[in-house]
Amino acid sequence: MKVLKIDHLGIAVNSIDEGRNFWSGILGLNFEGDETVAQQKVKTAFFPVGESEVELLESTEPDGPVAKFIEKKGEGIQHVAFRVANIEEALAELKLKGVRLIDETPRIGAGGAKIAFLHPKSTSGVLVELCERS
Numbered sequence: 001m002k003v004l005k006i007d008h009l010g011i012a013v014n015s016i017d018e019g020r021n022f023w024s025g026i027l028g029l030n031f032e033g034d035e036t037v038a039q040q041k042v043k044t045a046f047f048p049v050g051e052s053e054v055e056l057l058e059s060t061e062p063d064g065p066v067a068k069f070i071e072k073k074g075e076g077i078q079h080v081a082f083r084v085a086n087i088e089e090a091l092a093e094l095k096l097k098g099v100r101l102i103d104e105t106p107r108i109g110a111g112g113a114k115i116a117f118l119h120p121k122s123t124s125g126v127l128v129e130l131c132e133r134s
Contacts, residue, residue: 001090007083007113007131008046008053012066013075016045019056023047029054035110042066044110055081055110079117081129087114090130094118106132 013019016034024031029047036043041064045056057078059067069078084090087106095101103116109131118128 001093002085004083004085006052007081008055009077010055010057010079010081010129011076012069012078013056013058014070016043016056016058020045023054023056036060037110040065079127079129081131084130084132087116087130087132091116
């Protein structure tokens, strides 16, 4: 498996508009727009930082994973995403190494990226996302 870089940090927020005030208004990061990913019950917004990004995540449904995260832990870093060269190969390798996968096969995430999540029980409590962008 080849990890290319940290792709983004996912930050769970109650409101992207409120979050945007800090990330863009105060820190001066460029807001690249938002996107709703209905399948994941989430609205996302990206703010590039060098070769990586900050991704704000706002739940679109009360039973969505981001809403559950905020209910349990409050707003804050929800996941770290690593860009990989080949997500299918990465998942197969991790499975062989005994890593618990949330996603056995990739799905489409924000921006059309192929994504898959690793279970926090295999990653010292951190929700890890793998992503492959074309």
